Amino acid sequence: MTQRTPGAGALRILSLYEGFFSGGARQLHTTVVAGLHTGGRQQHSALSIHREVRREATLQRMEDDQRYRTLRAAGVRVASLGRTTDSDDDPRSFTPAEMEVAARHARSAHVVMSLKEQPLRLVNHAGFPERPVVACLHRSDPENSGSALDDLLVAADTGRLAAVVCCAESTRDAYLRAGVPASLLRVIPNGINLARFRPVSGARRLALRGAAGLPVDADVVVYAARYDTMKNPGLFVAAARQYLERDRRGHVVMCGAGMSPANPDLVAELELAFGDRPDLLERVHPLGVRTDMELVYAMADVVALTSLFGEAAPLCLIEGAMCGAVPVTTPVGDSARIVHGIGFVTGFDPAEIAETWIEAAARRDELTPALTAARPRFSHVRMLAGYGAVLERAHRGAGKRLLHV
Incomplete structure (x- = not known):
């Protein structure tokens, strides 16, 4: 333009x-x-x-x-x-x-x-x-x-x-x-700017995963949120524990302010949830603030939101979905309306969330046409x-x- x-x-x-x-x-x-x-x-x-x-x-x-x-x-x-x-x-x-x-x-x-x-x-x-x-x-x-x-x-x-x-x-x-x-x-x-947030080719997707240290055949869940009570990071970590136990190919990527090893509160949260399973913690990747979220989303299978309150129309769900990741969200704000027909809404139970991530990753190819058809709605x-x-x-x-x- x-x-x-x-x-x-x-x-x-x-x-x-x-x-x-x-x-x-x-x-x-x-x-x-x-x-x-x-x-x-x-x-x-x-x-x-x-x-x-x-x-x-x-x-x-x-x-x-x-x-x-x-x-x-x-x-x-x-x-x-x-x-x-x-x-x-x-x-x-x-x-x-x-x-x-x-x-x-x-x-x-x-x-x-x-x-x-x-x-x-x-x-x-x-x-x-x-x-x-x-x-x-x-x-x-x-x-x-x-x-x-x-x-x-x-x-x-x-x-x-x-x-x-x-x-x-x-x-x-x-x-x-x-x-x-x-x-x-x-x-x-x-x-959102659809020229920026869009799916990438299969070869590019594999290259992005390789550069991030993720297996090419992994089931990747991305969580893009700041470390804040509203975003409910404790629920996400609890769901991640159950998800990684159930999906041996699963990996979790966390992005946003405070989502890094420099945040002692996040470190304590992860240690509490994974203290007895350091092998699972190896598949959790806290990346902190990123300026290339379109590339992070493009290598994901699922974009997750576990917020408890306050959300209105979360951009992470829209951006992730337009990059080809299936959105899975708790029922806050207009989130259910945003993911209607292209993703899933869960309650606040970690086990339910983990199972839904697994289902969403398994159905990613099936939902790709719906994600593509929804693009004009989010321009x-x-x-x-x-x-x-x-x-x-x-x-x-x-x-x-x-x-x-």
Whole structure:
């Protein structure tokens, strides 16, 4: 696709990030911003509250982050207030110098877009310029977002919010129950770049496995999630123990922040589950954060999700499935809707999950036609059009309000 440079008259959008760190919501939002910016009709920029964040036993710096690099490669300007989570800064307040930087960036934009609710505490500050705000939400449990939900409701009550984009039906339903006006809520399903996330040839698949130290005939389950209670890594490890006992060809690959030997909590979890079977633990591969997930998925038979709560439309299920792995998920958010016809939904029992992984791997070839047929449903092109239209309406709506003042 040919990239176009936004012209001087393009609609200017400022995205607010809490920080740049590993996670599906940031990946999704980055796809939206980069895609709309290179489309030529809108000019996007980004402002991050933090320049580095410590999460899941990992210090993640903005400049090292894949999403930051993707935005910069697309020509999107990215700045930061310079905060770090290791400092003693009060997360609920901002210094005059920080507000001056934030206000300068906001004044240069027509519309402000907030990735999740957390940055809205900056938007609600008295020193933040009046701009229509579009909040982008990616969870189905607003009650677990702490004060961020209050910030969202304040922004709605004060008229700051022009729209709220929900990535899933479960997100819309949850925030409607939490008190967000129905008139603000819009559902735009998640999409991915199908040119990047796609199956590879048989020879390439074998080569990827060889490079990763996996047997060519292994049954490979990939788990892509950060080490977080919401993701329920303990359940995954328990299911992996049973899976590896039952499938002698089975291997498990774990990716994401905190999914590495550098995380003592993960190490303790694995030792507890596999202490009596070190031979099984040899078939567990914790790889940590990866920037080439399309290749990890391409060598997998199954992409697994064991989350307990909070999920809306998990990208790992979509990305893995579009690379040819059969998705197997617990019933959270819109996961069941995503895998309908192409994968499996389980309960929260490790034995059931392990058996379903075995069935999914055995039926991978059978399900390949369905996975191929589902590809248009998950294209990011339709998603970009939806976000672009919401941003345009927010700008037009602000203009109409000014005319009636």
